[in-house]
Amino acid sequence: MPRLSPSCNRSSQALVFAAASTTASPSSASGPGAAELPAAIDALRRQRKAVILAHYYQAPDIQDIADFIGDSLELSRKAAATDAEVIVFCGVHFMAETAKILSPEKTVLLPDLEAGCTLADACPADAFAAFRAEHPEHIVVSYINCSAAVKAQSDLICTSSNAVDLVRQLPADRPILFAPDQNLGRWVQRQSGRPLTLWPGSCIVHETFSEQALLQLKLDHPDAEVLAHPECQQHLLDQADFIGSTSKLLHRAEASAAGAFIVLTEPGILHQMRKALPQKQFFEVPGADGCSCNACPYMRLNTLEKLWHCLHTMAPAIELDEATRQRALAPIQRMLEMSR
Template identity: 50%
Template structure:
């Protein structure tokens, strides 16, 4: 379908149906252009909670649409493509996690928001990369902690908070794809550059970084730091909005181990969503995110605690 037609129809349907489009920074550029709000997981969770729209179209990955529904039981939450999953969420099976959790009965369970609604029901607290340190620091020091599902973020938090944690062995395929060798090569050619990395990245990448933070944290750092060149170690979709905000700065995506067309790290799950799928989803009001009320209420508890703390 023609891009101009799709854009016009999406805008028309949005107005007609009192809908809002929330998109993650890692979405395709066309989707970012048409979205009402672009953000990271924490920003989008708050935005979903505060919207007056009758319909939320969530262009991101599955756990994000679930979170929007958990926070908005009376709103219709639409999701362009059910195939837009997440390696972190997929790698933490509820049955396996229940068994894992049972081995540590006296531990506080903190889960990264990148997990399924079922995993959230087994959690005491949920966090995002933007507020993870604050969440961990809110737990009394005499309490033991399980952190899941991202072991890289968990290792980073152990170092930052000086808290021992039992870590679930999960990781993000995007943030584990960065090549340190290629990164050093680019940095050698750009010695005045600053490296900004997401804490889902592996330890050796984080050791090389000048700044470590969430997607929104990386954006704020690049906007405010006086440097002119930045190497960005997170999903390359972040560069679209960021380049508009800092047109005079040079943004280089951190290189991937794979030899791909963009030589950067892209999330195949995030890129499943397209402008056409977004249009059809809004037009047909399908696929719709539906959760049982029992599951929703239980998953809401740790999310509400997180939102209160952050």
Template identity: 45%
Template sequence: MAATAPLERTASETSVFESAYGGVEPDAAWRDEVLRLAAEKDAVILAHNYQLPEIQDIAHHTGDSLALSRIAAASDASTIVFCGVHFMAETAKILSPDKTVLIPDERAGCSLADSITGDQLREWKAEHPGAVVVSYVNTTAEVKAETDICCTSSNAVEVVASIPADREVLFLPDQFLGAHVRRKTGRENLHIWAGECHVHAGINGPELAARAAADPDADLFIHPECGCATSALYLAGEGAVPAEQVKILSTGDMLVAARSTKAKSVLVATEIGMLHQLRKAAPEIDFRAVNERASCKYMKMITPAALLRCLRDGLDEVHVDAETARRAKGAVQRMIEIGQPGGGE
């Protein structure tokens, strides 16, 4: 079943959508005020790897969405400020129902999470009675509540492999991660939802091939959500790039690989915000984007001004219905029990 087409916006809606809270410079005064307010409000600031560098640098913790949600659950802070997109803040709320969870701009959505709704998943399940539903953590709370087991890009293969071979599997919402799982498991009864992250889908095979040809000694760090993941494996299979240089990795695993690689340069296929953390982890390595335009406008809506507003005014709070949260939490917990969940994305 195909995902619905992206929503079309009028010119005025686009103007509102693209505008962000601005006018604040991330200088020393801003930093002091943000940290003062966080201490005053008993808040911990979490920033996803795709956030603006100044947001990553001021956060108490930086990482992928699942790792940050776990940190939120373990934190003694009563307030969680999640600098990321909306489904990530929802996941933190699911795992920390008694804490106040804030997102600096509630308009920060996700094209991948929005590619399937709870109603669409219920219809798909009705077409495949008895199938096991496996949802990537990059989904809304409503979708997680209709899910049997969640997965991350690190343990998606293990999650699907744990399901009895005679059971149909509905895998959603990312078609590229689904193709990676099918390729690794060889499972023919795996049905894949045709969703995608518009940023990762735009990192294509020809771009990757051209960059790899220009720097044949570079390692390739490829996120499995990317449209170029199949091309990367093809290049390795054909001998155009040594197989040991091609690494299909979650964002969390990219950081691990950055600290252990012997390569002098690395071509990175994921959202460009990840380069900031990679360069901090291994400053001696030349990390370059496969596609320098791969920037998520939703992630970049969390500006210095938006973070300051969030802490000053307690906006925007994220709520998840108690029953939805209960059911969604079960799917996340089952995921954690299988293999090593690793990174959230």
């Protein structure tokens, strides 16, 4: 699976992203044309008794055809509660894995298996096991952006929506290990007042925003609120008026009296913001040195064509070792119970 470096420039990102897209793209020779794809997907959705879940970071056309759109916590709840026979997860691999962990009896499809995550890839299970062994007394809290094998080694899973609240609920006399996002971990540490031992991972998208571009946008739009995802680096969070998960950023834009917003997260969320609030303005922050890395290339590997293809062929499907699935289920269930 190809992976990008946080220091990528525009040309290198385009080359790697193009290679990933080319290797994963299904043949469209026998499939519907672009104009017919939405209707064809809808017909297959009904035929397969399927539900389509999409993360806010998906492309607008994917979001528009989905049954449910949300952040990782919201989609986890939908995956656990759905009575559909098939779950099509328009997101990245760890999200589809989470759906399979929660609903093992269902078929879980991911339109493109190459849709990975730099956070998950930067925390391999064997290295994480060694890290845990160095901190045997620690409660292990893992961000949901990790593999099933890492979830299986965790005591509690969290999302950016609930991480602070969950950490606050943990016993005060126990040290905490937090993985794999160090930027999110530092923010949780500041908000909760609990010291955390951090795994040194980060998200390629949230690592590459340009502070210079952000400051220029603030000068150009002095009345705009700055909304930031907690996966961003501290020097960017210091410029924010509000920090939260994708769903919380959307709710903030809805509740705020401000008429303009500068948004420090993957720009897919801007589609929902603009749909819900057409009277307001939303500005995305580019990557450093003009890099277009603010759009996650792995989220964008999913396309309408691949969505149709996976429903048509019922592949690729997510498969998990049952022992791993059961071990990974417990910390996810604990998260859902503690987040009620």
